[in-house]
Each structure stands twice: as C-alpha cells, then as structure tokens.
Amino acid sequence: LAQAVAAERQAQARVAGLRSTGRLAAQAALSQADATLRAAQAELTRTQQLVGQGFVSESRLDDAQRAVAVAQAQQASARAQIQANEDAGTDVLQAQAQLALARAATAAAHARLAQMQVLAPADARVLVRQVEPGQIVQPGKALMTLALAGPTQLSAQVDERFLDQLQTGQKATVVADAFAGQRFAATVLSIAPSVDAQRGAIEVKFALGGDAPVFLREDMTLSVEVETARRDSALxxxxxxxxxxxxxxxxxxxxxxxxxxxxxxxxxxxxxxxxxxxxxxxxxxxxxxxxxxxxxxxxxxxxxxxxxxxxxxxxxxxxxxxxxxxxxxxxxxxxxx
Structure with a gap:
C-alpha cells in the first residue's frame, strides 16, 4: 500500500510540474531558440554580403546557412514542447494516464488490505470459530458462525400432515429438553411456502412472546406445542x-x-x-x-x-x-x- 501511495504521489507531482515549471522552462527554451535563430539569420546575411564582395569563401556561407537551419529546428522543437505541456498536450495526457494508473493501483492495494480484516455484517455473537489467527484460508471457506443480534426466532420442522392445522399468529408453548420445567410462550411467525420432500416436513418459525430465557442457546433442542384448537372440557x-x-x-x-x-x-x-x-x-x-x-x-x-x-x-x-x-x-x- 505504501509503495502504491508513493507512486501515486510521484505521478501527481509530474502532472503538477508539467503545468507549472515545465511550461516556464518550455517558454524559456522557445525564447532562447528565437534569439539563436535571429543571430544565425543576421550572421547569414553578413556572410552573404562578404562572399559577394569576395572577402570570405563559399564554405563560410555554407556554415552560416547550416547554423540558420539548426536554429530553426531548435525553435520548432521548443514550440512543440510548449504545445506538449498544454492541458491537451501529449506530455500532460501521458502524465495524467500514469496518474490514473497509480490511483487504480492504490485503490487495489486498499481493497487487498481491507480483505485482510474480517468484519461482521452486523452486531452478532460468535458461536463457532473455525480458524486460528495467522492461518491461511481459501476463498469461500467459512471462518465463523455468528448469531446476529435481534429478536430471537425458533425454527421447527413439522410433519406436513399437520399443515392444515397451522396458521400464523397461533399461540405456542415451548419447552427445552434440558429445562423441562421452564416453559415459555411463543407465536407462529411464518410457515415456509415449500415442503422438504426428503423429510416430509415443513419449516415453521416462531417469535417469542417476551424476553428470551437466559438458558436459551443456539441449536438447542426444543419441543413446541401449538394451540391449534381448544376444548373447554375433554377426557x-x-x-x-x-x-x-x-x-x-x-x-x-x-x-x-x-x-x-x-x-x-x-x-x-x-x-x-x-x-x-x-x-x-x-x-x-x-x-x-x-x-x-x-x-x-x-x-x-x-x-x-x-x-x-x-x-x-x-x-x-x-x-x-x-x-x-x-x-x-x-x-x-x-x-x-
């Protein structure tokens, strides 16, 4: 992550440099090229006059012409550098592309770092921890089993033959096998729309009528009695x-x-x-x-x-x-x- 951040800052500095000192340096280079070209053109003019008067040889004229051509090329290069340093210039565009690439690398590094932290989707209690600190795990492996905070619900598998007797809102009484003498109230919350074909059962969920008993635990075996009908007196x-x-x-x-x-x-x-x-x-x-x-x-x-x-x-x-x-x-x- 630190390396990616450093590369991003370097790319930002290059873009800023091209837009400030780079443009100043290019403008100075153009001014120098203009001055060199003017001096070469003046020298060429004097040399032509001297050659016409026979004071210097033709080779001296060739050197002056060559100096003018070099000065013109330097001037063209300086102008091209100024254009490259503009916002739409090639140097700035290339620097911006490198900056975007560095930012993407930084974002990827942040994402990889975030993957090294295991966060619960909500407030919860850890029921089972299947890994140890420092252990290498493969993608998709279950690390922990959580019990999310919120209203406690009970789940029961009911024989499908009793489906016609069940309705949401019916009152129920629940007893834990380990605490047979401590019953508590519940209400039918929902009835699954499908039947488990292998077991011939349907899942029914219950909501507690009050606070959950202190002894209630996840995956505890419970017996649930739903009041589907009532008799005032019966044998x-x-x-x-x-x-x-x-x-x-x-x-x-x-x-x-x-x-x-x-x-x-x-x-x-x-x-x-x-x-x-x-x-x-x-x-x-x-x-x-x-x-x-x-x-x-x-x-x-x-x-x-x-x-x-x-x-x-x-x-x-x-x-x-x-x-x-x-x-x-x-x-x-x-x-x-």
Whole structure:
C-alpha cells in the first residue's frame, strides 16, 4: 500500500510540474531558440554580403546557412514542447494516464488490505470459530458462525400432515429438553411456502412472546406445542399410556391407538380414538370413559393380573416421556421437534 501511495504521489507531482515549471522552462527554451535563430539569420546575411564582395569563401556561407537551419529546428522543437505541456498536450495526457494508473493501483492495494480484516455484517455473537489467527484460508471457506443480534426466532420442522392445522399468529408453548420445567410462550411467525420432500416436513418459525430465557442457546433442542384448537372440557390421558395397535394401525392412522385398562384386577386392552394432543396429553374421543383406570409403566400382557396404585397426574404440568417408540412418535407428530 505504501509503495502504491508513493507512486501515486510521484505521478501527481509530474502532472503538477508539467503545468507549472515545465511550461516556464518550455517558454524559456522557445525564447532562447528565437534569439539563436535571429543571430544565425543576421550572421547569414553578413556572410552573404562578404562572399559577394569576395572577402570570405563559399564554405563560410555554407556554415552560416547550416547554423540558420539548426536554429530553426531548435525553435520548432521548443514550440512543440510548449504545445506538449498544454492541458491537451501529449506530455500532460501521458502524465495524467500514469496518474490514473497509480490511483487504480492504490485503490487495489486498499481493497487487498481491507480483505485482510474480517468484519461482521452486523452486531452478532460468535458461536463457532473455525480458524486460528495467522492461518491461511481459501476463498469461500467459512471462518465463523455468528448469531446476529435481534429478536430471537425458533425454527421447527413439522410433519406436513399437520399443515392444515397451522396458521400464523397461533399461540405456542415451548419447552427445552434440558429445562423441562421452564416453559415459555411463543407465536407462529411464518410457515415456509415449500415442503422438504426428503423429510416430509415443513419449516415453521416462531417469535417469542417476551424476553428470551437466559438458558436459551443456539441449536438447542426444543419441543413446541401449538394451540391449534381448544376444548373447554375433554377426557384426556397421558401420552405415556399409548401403545401401538397389534395390526400397526398407529402408523397408518395415528388417531387410533391402544391402552391398557385395569378391569377387576386384570389388564384389558382397549382401542381408543384420539383427538387433540399436547406435548404430554391426548384427548380421548372414543374407547374410554371417565373413571377408567389406565395403566402406566411396565409391560403387562393383556388379561394378566395387575396390582395398581393411583398416580397423581395433571395435563400440562410437564412433558411426560413416552413409554415406547410409538408414544414417542405420537409426541413427534404432535409437533415438530
């Protein structure tokens, strides 16, 4: 950069010199050439007279004529130099071209110097640094992963089968796997216009209802419960009580599952039809009645004798982990995770 700046200053000085001292020197050279030409012409005139009178030889006349020709050439050269030093003259134009070239070199040097500084596009927090100071990197290599400052947004992949139930503005409840007891509110902000064909899911973004919790981190695993409908009263049971049907109906029709119910000391299999779901509960539309004793935990076989005890449970008090893979699938299908 310093070398390019020095070259630019040198080019500027040359242009300024041609427009000031260069023009003065050219004008002085022209005046001197004019005086030399006048003296040579006077000498030629005297020599011609002397030759005509026979006082000098013809060679002396040739020398005088040669001196006049040289003086005329010097005068023409001085005039040409004056024209070259004008703003439209060749010397000035060439100097200006060199100045433009030097300025371009300086700009290129500044650009290369700027590329040696890594600047964030906006206020952000560095999440991942993939290079060390002094390391040589190739163009296009990711150097850092940033979290831009601004409103926090949550992103979830939701099964496309639930797309008709989602709308922007719907209220949601979010819980982090690492902080299951600390739920916070969110709102559906946007729904992606396209579906991920490989996963059969659609991206849904959520805006927080207030300040972000202090424990919230980038790429943290969250479970999101969107309120797509509301019941003033409903018969519900924990998701942990759900079992896959013996004919695999859960995969084809997730609203049809089975539960074990304690009847006269024995486990009885009941097929139920589900309605609305949350992160830990499901609405029962058919197959159970209020007061039925639904079994949780263990793997008793149908018609096996069971000893039961009442377990206190309140929907929404906390996400209950599913007892089996199908219950986990029900939780995943209920809301993207």
């Amino acid at each position: 519900v049971l924990p998701l942990a009580a759900l079992r896959s049907t013996s004919d695999g109906a859960t995969a084809a029709a997730p609203d049809r599952v089975e539960v074990l119910v304690a009847v006269q000391g024995r486990a009885q299999l009941r097929r139920v039809r589900l309605g609305l779901r949350t992160l830990d509960a499901a609405e029962v539309l058919d197959g159970l009645a209020a007061g039925d004793a639904v079994l949780l935990g263990g793997t008793p076989r149908p018609d096996a004798r069971v000893r039961t005890r009442v377990v206190a449970w309140q929907p929404g008090a906390g996400a209950t982990q599913a007892a089996g893979p199908d219950a986990g699938a029900a939780l995943t299908n209920a809301m993207g995770r």
